[in-house]
Amino acid sequence: MTYVEIVILLAVLVGSLGLAIIFGRYIARMIVYEKRPLEKTLGRVENGFYKIIGIDRYEQMTWKQYFLALIVTNVIAAGFLIVILIYQNSLPLSPKPGLSFDLAFHTAVSFVTNTDLQHYAGDQQLSIFSQMVGLIFMMFVAPASGISAAFAFIRGFIRKEFGLGNFYVDFTRIIITLLLPISFFSALLLLFLGAPQTLDSTITVGTLQGGSQTITIGPVAALESIKELGSNGGGFFGANSAHPFENPTGVSNVFECILMLVIPLSFPIAYAHLLGKGRGISILATMLIGFGVMLALGLSEQSGPVGLETRFGSFGSTLFLESSVASNTGAANASLSGMSPNAVIGFFLGMFVQAIPGADGTGMMMMIIFVILTLFLVGLMVGKTPEFMSMKINPKDVRLAAFVFLIHPALILIPSVIAYTTDNAQSILGEQTTPTTFTQVLYEYSSASANNGSDYLGTSANTPFWNWSTALVMLLGRYAPIGLMLSIAGSFTLRDRKEVVEPIKTSGFLFVGVLTVMVFILTALTFFPFLAMGPFSI
Amino acid sequence: MIITTGVAYPLLVTAIGQTVLPSQSNGSQVILNGKVVGSELIAQSFDSPKFFHPRNSTDSGSGVDPDIAPDSAISQIHAISSVTGIPVNALKTLVDLDIARNKETNALVFAPDYVNVLNLNIELVKQYPEVYSQEISAKGGT
Numbered sequence: 001m002t003y004v005e006i007v008i009l010l011a012v013l014v015g016s017l018g019l020a021i022i023f024g025r026y027i028a029r030m031i032v033y034e035k036r037p038l039e040k041t042l043g044r045v046e047n048g049f050y051k052i053i054g055i056d057r058y059e060q061m062t063w064k065q066y067f068l069a070l071i072v073t074n075v076i077a078a079g080f081l082i083v084i085l086i087y088q089n090s091l092p093l094s095p096k097p098g099l100s101f102d103l104a105f106h107t108a109v110s111f112v113t114n115t116d117l118q119h120y121a122g123d124q125q126l127s128i129f130s131q132m133v134g135l136i137f138m139m140f141v142a143p144a145s146g147i148s149a150a151f152a153f154i155r156g157f158i159r160k161e162f163g164l165g166n167f168y169v170d171f172t173r174i175i176i177t178l179l180l181p182i183s184f185f186s187a188l189l190l191l192f193l194g195a196p197q198t199l200d201s202t203i204t205v206g207t208l209q210g211g212s213q214t215i216t217i218g219p220v221a222a223l224e225s226i227k228e229l230g231s232n233g234g235g236f237f238g239a240n241s242a243h244p245f246e247n248p249t250g251v252s253n254v255f256e257c258i259l260m261l262v263i264p265l266s267f268p269i270a271y272a273h274l275l276g277k278g279r280g281i282s283i284l285a286t287m288l289i290g291f292g293v294m295l296a297l298g299l300s301e302q303s304g305p306v307g308l309e310t311r312f313g314s315f316g317s318t319l320f321l322e323s324s325v326a327s328n329t330g331a332a333n334a335s336l337s338g339m340s341p342n343a344v345i346g347f348f349l350g351m352f353v354q355a356i357p358g359a360d361g362t363g364m365m366m367m368i369i370f371v372i373l374t375l376f377l378v379g380l381m382v383g384k385t386p387e388f389m390s391m392k393i394n395p396k397d398v399r400l401a402a403f404v405f406l407i408h409p410a411l412i413l414i415p416s417v418i419a420y421t422t423d424n425a426q427s428i429l430g431e432q433t434t435p436t437t438f439t440q441v442l443y444e445y446s447s448a449s450a451n452n453g454s455d456y457l458g459t460s461a462n463t464p465f466w467n468w469s470t471a472l473v474m475l476l477g478r479y480a481p482i483g484l485m486l487s488i489a490g491s492f493t494l495r496d497r498k499e500v501v502e503p504i505k506t507s508g509f510l511f512v513g514v515l516t517v518m519v520f521i522l523t524a525l526t527f528f529p530f531l532a533m534g535p536f537s538i
Numbered sequence: 539m540i541i542t543t544g545v546a547y548p549l550l551v552t553a554i555g556q557t558v559l560p561s562q563s564n565g566s567q568v569i570l571n572g573k574v575v576g577s578e579l580i581a582q583s584f585d586s587p588k589f590f591h592p593r594n595s596t597d598s599g600s601g602v603d604p605d606i607a608p609d610s611a612i613s614q615i616h617a618i619s620s621v622t623g624i625p626v627n628a629l630k631t632l633v634d635l636d637i638a639r640n641k642e643t644n645a646l647v648f649a650p651d652y653v654n655v656l657n658l659n660i661e662l663v664k665q666y667p668e669v670y671s672q673e674i675s676a677k678g679g680t
Contacts, residue, residue, distance in 0.1 A: 080540070132548045134544070136544055136547070137544030140543040141539070184547065187551045188551065191554075191555045191562055194562050194566055197562075198555075198556065200564075203564065203567070205574045206574055206575055207575060207576050207582045208576060208584070208656065208663065208673075209584060209589075210673075211582075213580070215565060217564070217565050219548045221563075222548040223548075239600040239601060242598070242600040245565065245580075249643055249644050249648070249649060250648035251645055251648045251649075305607070307598070308599055310606055311605050312650075315650070335599045338599065
């Protein structure tokens with residue numbers, strides 16, 4: 001690495017960790033309802049919202065009620081988006097033809113599940129109204145749902161009968177006092193760096209040689225900031241963050257990397273405040289080691305220049321994409337086909353683990369699932385009853401945690417096989433199946449199931465089979481693990497805590513080492529054969 | 539929520555952007571002799587051999603990459619010099635100036651060296667108006 005590259009890497013790491021320390025403390029206060037800065041003003045604004053929606057802020061929910069409230073909110077939001085996308089031709093602001101039902105359904109599912117897989121090109125197919133009122137709105141709903149779930153999940157471990165909280169209260173507070181203010185200031189910064197922000201959909205300008213050029217434009221800065229902050233990843237333009245309007249310079253590139261990583265990295269810090277410093281830092285360390293492996297893979301080989309943007313080069317593209325996939329954002333500042341095979345293996349690793357550091361909220365939940373599985377396996381090895389937070393882990397918890405882990409490979413591998421046996425893979429990628437085309441199919445379902453959203457196929461996958469199958473995978477990949485994880489938290493919150501020494505310590509170097517190895521072994525054992533047929537053979 | 543996040547938030551950013559940062563908000567348009575000649579962030583095609591040329595649109599991630607690598611600019615210098623009669627050294631200096639300018643945009647270290655094709659060509663027209671008088675008035679720009 002050159003010294004310039006080291007400076008860029010340090011800027012991203014120091015920037016995201018530095019902000020994570022601040023936001024982590026703030027998130028910890030949100031989880032246990034402690035006083036935040038400007039508490040009075042924030043409280044008043046929040047109370048206004050509770051009154052409008054008609055909720056009792058003191059009402060506590062069981063895990064089932066919490067999960068149901070999350071589902072109901074998400075279904076309503078998705079329904080709203082489907083209607084907007086289908087009828088955008090009769091809505092204001094540069095109307096475009098409405099989307100087909102399967103594409104509208106796919107897009108709504110994709111955005112509500114925090115995936116943002118795009119089988120359409122936003123700049124060509126969506127009106128400004130759809131991008132703004134439809135997608136920007138949904139880009140707040142999706143991460144707020146994931147973060148809420150993580151709040152409830154973490155509360156399950158705090159102290160007996162602390163309660164999981166109230167979904168509507170969490171959801172409102174997360175949008176109004178966390179996501180919205182950060183997005184607002186980030187949007188202004190991106191605007192300053194060159195991202196446009198206007199309600200016009202195109203501008204026509206003269207060219208230097210006296211011709212004329214029509215350029216697609218819109219409220220890009222406002223969308224871009226929540227796109228990265230909320231681990232969404234769905235671009236205003238089909239070219240996503242490779243487009244100069246979404247990501248104008250090297251500075252915006254670094255800033256967007258920081259935005260993608262900051263909330264996922266804030267969670268272990270919040271965890272450290274609430275459940276023990278050592279435990280939180282150990283989880284943070286494990287996440288960073290995993291991310292480090294992805295980065296090292298990506299940087300071990302030169303990518304491009306075909307498919308990459310000149311202003312980012314191989315280093316800037318690799319750093320951005322590994323950050324984006326690690327945080328399950330799925331934004332892309334280069335064409336994936338321009339990336340080296342090693343970089344792609346790094347992407348798969350991030351999507352398979354989903355917790356290094358993973359998406360806003362759900363990444364942290366997934367990491368705790370790995371902690372529980374690790375405690376169980378290590379407990380078997382040393383012959384001790386596994387305990388977590390001074391509570392016994394019972395067989396049912398392990399079963400549920402194993403389910404959470406196994407849903408993911410099932411959702412990737414089964415549909416990939418179906419796509420090939422029904423000729424739907426061949427129909428868009430050609431009759432000849434090569435490691436490259438197999439990689440693209442495997443990537444599509446990995447991305448859908450991990451709620452990541454980066455992909456190779458893009459608009460070519462806008463066929464009923466691909467729209468319906470990936471939509472189903474996204475739904476199951478999102479809500480099944482969240483439901484199972486909330487049920488685990490629901491049973492833990494009722495359990496007795498004995499304040500004794502942990503039989504297996506969940507902090508310190510040894511634990512970080514064991515947890516990291518477990519994460520890699522579990523993932524490698526599950527996916528290795530498929531990687532061997534795909535990216536390893538390219 | 540829809541009104542707060544989907545309407546109020548983007549409109550507020552738009553209002554601030556259009557007031558405080560109108561240039562960026564409207565796509566970083568560049569002006570030469572009082573006429574808009576493009577956006578410095580979006581590539582435009584040049585068919586005259588007197589100009590520097592951007593990458594083919596299929597070669598980049600976005601398809602509208604406005605920049606080329608320094609090597610690519612330098613490799614075009616000889617051909618441009620022989621068509622226009624502008625000395626090679628002068629062209630080399632303009633390329634270096636553009637690289638320096640882009641370095642500033644990127645706070646010196648946040649991007650590799652690159653050349654913005656449109657800005658470089660505008661600089662050529664400014665420095666050598668007589669050489670390019672035909673090109674820029676040929677189609678009666680808007």
